[in-house]
Amino acid sequence: MNHDFWKTLHGWLNVAHSDDIQAKKRLLLDMYRQISDPGLRSDIQRILRLMDRELLARAEWAMYCVMQLR
Numbered sequence: 836m837n838h839d840f841w842k843t844l845h846g847w848l849n850v851a852h853s854d855d856i857q858a859k860k861r862l863l864l865d866m867y868r869q870i871s872d873p874g875l876r877s878d879i880q881r882i883l884r885l886m887d888r889e890l891l892a893r894a895e896w897a898m899y900c901v902m903q904l905r
Contacts, residue, residue, distance in 0.1 A: 836878050844882065848889045860886045 848856065860883060867879045 844885065848885060853890060853893060856886050856890060 851859075863879050863883055863886075867876060867883075870876055870879070
């Protein structure tokens with residue numbers, strides 16, 4: 836996947852709703868199970884890691900905000 840794809844993915848992750856990220860993640864996991872090409876599987880794993888990192892960052896930020904309200 837080229838540089839523009841990764842740039843677009845990062846941009847989408849910054850603005851996408853968490854539910855949308857989760858939905859795309861489920862689709863990618865289904866695709867991953869059906870694909871045998873090592874290069875494509877590697878790209879999908881990288882995308883999944885980026886999605887997980889974004890979701891974790893959002894969860895940590897939400898927890899931080901809740902703690903600040905106490």
